[in-house]
Structure formats: structure tokens, C-alpha cells
Amino acid sequence: MNQQIPVITVKDMVKKFGSFTANNHLNFEVYKGEIFGFLGANGAGKTTAMRILCGLSAPTSGEITVGGFDVYTQTEQVKRNIGYMSQKFSLYEDMTIAENIRFYAGIYGISVKQRKEKEQLLLKKLNLESERDKLIASLPLGWKQKLAFSIAIFHDPQIVFLDEPTGGVDPITRRQFWDFIYEAAAEGKTIFVTTHYMDEAEYCDRVSIMVEGRIAALDTPDKLKKQFQSEDMNGVFLKLARRVGSSESGVESKKRINKNRKS
């Protein structure tokens, strides 16, 4: 990891929904080749921040660049330079592996020649050459996740956002997935990942923990454990994110306001 090159810069990022502040003056940088863990309780404001960084939602204020592009004015370039994968939405279940690859390659404007070359490499690496024409729905969850990750980086983005990528798989498959993440980071890609598995937080180079719209802590797992005198990241998380009701009602007010805006 090269600590010198920031690929995401966030200065004073604020996002308000009416009177509710989902992101309250966030400040951080993410470096090239880094695995950056983005943690927080449900409703702490992670998804809001991630949507802004992916160019899907404009911040209320602040200076934010992703891959060198401005999230207010250059959202198209931001989107071209990132990959995104989540547990909830990744591939089209009713299309085959090959069709999914063609679809994503098409969206990112990859030439047919290039796609064919890369597709072969990818299927070979995943050992899925004979499964090329199978529907995604017929694959085991672990394969789907590895495939979804590989397709999310098919257009060779600088940064990959992984939103709870590993739910529901067995412990060996989960670790194989992390091997993919390490490999991509070693190749210089930046990995921005959210997870509820606290042991996975330990695999990150640095971890930020959001509490009620703010970044309550940001450091290497080692330093966080020292700072909060905990044996593991679970302990750190529990100490920081202990809250009763407040962020829950936060989620509520956000939803309510969204609804009011529509009407």
C-alpha cells in the first residue's frame, strides 16, 4: 500500500435530508491500494456516504473527490472509475454468466475484442469455463460472490466499493473471497468495504467507524484496539457504537423526510 497517493478525499462532507443530518462533517482520505473498512451500526450513515462517493447522490456541502473526480460535477467520470458490488444486488439471476459479463462490459463501453480476451481469463481463473452458459440462479452462493466481484472489477476501476459482500457463505468460502480482495489490493486497486463481520474489519489496512452521522474513529485495527483497550474489533465497535434508540429513530426521520419530499 502506498500511503502517499490519496484516491478518495473527503473534506467536511455534509448530507442533510431536511432537518436530519445523515453525514455530519466527515473528513477522511483513502489511499491507492488500501483496503479501507467502513463500519458503523445500522442507520449510522454509511449507505448515505457510500452513495455520494459512488456519484449517485450529491452532498449538501463539502469537497469530495473520487479517483480525482469531483462528485458534484463529474459524476459520470466517477462512475467509470469505480466498481460496485453488494450482497443484495450483484448479478442478474436470470441471465447466464456470459450474458452478465457481456452486459456489464457493454455498460462500461469495453470493446468486443477486449471483452472476449478478459472473459476467457476470468473464467479460467475462477474455474468456471464449463459453466459459462449456466444461469446465475443455478450457481452456489460462494461462486456468485466471487463472480460478482470479478465482474465489478472487469472494467479495471481504480476503486471498488463492496457493500456487505460476504453474507451467508461458509467460513472457507468467505476467506477465499477475501483472497480475491487482497489480490486486487496488491495489484493497486483501492478497496472500500462495509461489513458486519468484525473479524473482517481486522483484514483491513484502516478502519473507520461511523456513529450517528460522524466518524467516531479512524485508524489501523491495531491502533484502534490499543486506543479502546479491546482485544478485538468487536470490542472496539461495541464501545464506540453503543447507543440506544437514537440512530434507530434517525433512520426513521430520514425515511419520513424522503417520503415528504416525494409528496
Added chain:
Amino acid sequence: MIKVKNISKAYNKAEALKNISLEVKKGELFGLIGPDGAGKTTLMRILMTLLIQDEGKAEMSGFDVVRDYKKIRRLVGYMPGRFSLYQDLTVEENLEFFATVFGTSIAENYELIKDIYVQIEPFKNRLAGKLSGGMKQKLALSCALIHKPEILVLDEPTTGVDAVSRKEFWDMLKKLQNQGITILVSTPYMDEAGLCDRVALMQKGEILRIDSPARIVENYPRKLLAARSEEMYRLINDLRAWKKVETAYAFGQFAHVTPVDDAMEAVELEHYLMSKKHQKLQVFETNPGIEDVFMGLMSEYRE
């Protein structure tokens, strides 16, 4: 309290449960631990009388799940994996509905749900569909408890929930257990196994092991070493490349290493890693966790 004997169930050709047997004692907090596709939900649905097994027998509190399904439904509480309350009824209306269906009232069993329900009571006039995840979970639990069940069955109540809410939820389950309720709960989070009295480790329709979490860990048959250096990814690759290493997997900030020969000492592994020029090395023998056991059993069953 729960007896499962040689239960099998297939969906067309997919075998969801393969000859499963287990018993849960009265007052026990019993966990079904395993990834998606292990058969946890299928087993629970059979016990809840919502699905009929192909083979085998199961009893809940002495009643047969096929013959006595009506009796069983009165004495069990069920919290399915998917939120299944009425989204267009309010919090209070949902609770009242479930109480009425079981011929009771909120007031009659309020003591049992009080600790949980007070947390959502300020929102009792809100539609259930408009609740946040954590509040939905508490309402679903309240509704599953309102008829004072003998047995409570919860299908992955903590999946996708953050670590703080998970801890709160397990605290609630402990309290319910202390009130004498027998609890069967499933989870894909291996670290939650330690919170149960006994667990069944499940994988692809089979039970790999049933025991208390402590004994499962104690009976781990292999030597386990932990290693760490400044470069985790290179460390794991170097470990896997060495013929004396059987498996190497990341565990938090360490790699857990199972050597081919159980007689290997930490110092031998350390020498090897030093020869690969790893910095800030730490290598020592370590105690396995539930995940180590699970992964060990998985590879055994694969062979």
C-alpha cells in the same frame, strides 16, 4: 423438548436435509450454526409444522409434528427469517392481532414481552412497514412471544444486523431463557455459537457435530499455529506454498495455519517465514475457535 429423529427432506432432487437427528432439552438455548444452504430453515419449518418431512419423525413438547400440528402451533412461537408481520398495521395492531389469534391479550402476557416491547412502545402507532430493521426485529419477537410459548424458534434473527444490535438481541434471548422458554435459534455467524448452551454445526443438509461450544473447541484434533507479519497477503501465499502446511486461512489479523505434521513447532514455521523475509513476525501455537473447527470438519466431509 424438541426431538428430531432421522429427518430427511428433498426439494425435487435437491436434498435439503439428509437424515438429521438431534434433541433439545427443556430450557436449553440451542443453536443451528451454518451457512446458507445448510438446511437450517427447512428443519425449522418442519418443526413449525409448516413443511412435512419426507422421512423420519419429529416431536415438539411430546407432540408429533405431522399428526399433532394444531397442538404444536399453540405452544410454539416462531420468528421467521423474513419479516412477516402486517406492514400496513401499526405496531400495536400487529401485537393485538397475534394476541387475539391465540385467544389472549397484550395485558395478560405483558410481563413476558415488557423488556422488549418498551423499546418500541413509543412508536406503537407507527405502521410496521415504516420501522427500521432493529425495531422490526423487536416487534417480530414481541409478536412471537405474546401467547407465552413453551418453545421459541428464531430463524437467523441477527443476519445483516450490526454488532451492537446483535449483542442486544442475544441479551434478550438469555433473559427469555431465564424465564424457562426453550429456544432454538439459527445463525450464520460462527462467533454467536459461543452464546448457546449447545449447538449443531450444519453444512449442506448434514450435521457435522452437536455439542456445547466449549467441548467442540476442546475436541479439535489438530495442531493450530497463528502467524502474522506486516504483509498479510504475501504471508498467506507463502504459507500455502510451503509443503509442510496443510491449510492457511486469515483469522482477524493472524493467519491460522494447520501444519501437515502436528508435531511442527512454532519456531520451525517462524524460521521458514524469516527465510521469506517477513518483517515483524509473530508465530505461536493458538487455541482454535468454532470457525476453525467448522472449517476442519468441512474439509473432512468433502473428502
